[in-house]
Amino acid sequence: DAMVIQNPRYQVTQFGKPVTLSCSQTLNHNVMYWYQQKSSQAPKLLFHYYDKDFNNEADTPDNFQSRRPNTSFCFLDIRSPGLGDAAMYLCATRLPGHSYGYTFGSGTRLTVV
Amino acid sequence: TQLLEQSPQFLSIQExxxxxxxCNSSxxxxxxxxxRQEPGxxxxxxxxxxxxxxVKKLKRLTFQFGDAxxxxxxxxxxAQPGDTGLYLCAGEGGGGSNYKLTFGKGTLLTVNP
Structure with a gap:
């Protein structure tokens, strides 16, 4: 059973039209992450939550926002998508502690038209 | 900025x-x-x-962490055709960032039957 679930798997949005991607987890992990992965590139961290504490990466554009209403859910809001925002968006969770790896969802492939 | 240099970037071999x-870093x-990441x-x-x-072994895979x-x-x-995929190394905890994962660019492995 999938433990980190991302919806939708594929999202097509219009240039400039706000879009929200969702992530839910059944693992009760404290830490949740959003990564952006463009074709043939490594995942790039956008931001992460440790419980309710939000941590934004310095180079994450203001166009990207996030919400975590409870432990299980986390949302990525793109306020005005541009063509350059087309990518795979990956959600991941983990427990604190160096021995634990990350559990990734299957991702949402975002297309901007 | 922490960097992980991963090599080779592409690898195509026979079964x-x-x-x-x-995977190297300063x-x-x-x-x-x-x-390991499969397309999509x-x-x-x-x-x-x-x-x-x-050193850790996982069936035919052997992983080693440098002394430093x-x-x-x-x-x-x-290698078997089922090993085909993108292999990513990722480091955590460098530079005081305990809850952030830095990815290498990945190695795209193709195993031909």
Whole structure:
């Protein structure tokens, strides 16, 4: 059973039209992450939550926002998508502690038209 | 900025051959993780190494963490077509960032039957 679930798997949005991607987890992990992965590139961290504490990466554009209403859910809001925002968006969770790896969802492939 | 240099970037071999993928950095990491990612899916954790000099084996895969915890390698013995995928190394805990994962650019492995 999938433990980190991302919806939708594929999202097509219009240039400039706000879009929200969702992530839910059944693992009760404290830490949740959003990564952006463009074709043939490594995942790039956008931001992460440790419980309710939000941590934004310095180079994450203001166009990207996030919400975590409870432990299980986390949302990525793109306020005005541009063509350059087309990518795979990956959600991941983990427990604190160096021995634990990350559990990734299957991702949402975002297309901007 | 912590960087993980992963090599080679592309690798195409015949079934039955052995291969090694390298992951190097000037930063010290508290843990080093290896993931495998298939097209259109999120990365799946293969192994986490924590102790300098540590060696872990997962069937035909052998992972090693350097003594100084700055580098790692993945060795695959007798590669099979099912091993095809993108292999990502990722370091955590470098530079005081305990809950952030820095990814290498990945090695795209193709194993031909």
């Amino acid at each position: 039955g051959e052995n291969l090694t993928v390298y 930063s010290v990491f508290s843990s080093l993780q290896w993931y 899916e999120g990365p799946v954790l293969l192994v986490t190494v924590v102790t300098g000099g540590e 915890r700055k580098d790692s390698s993945l060795h695959i013995t007798a």
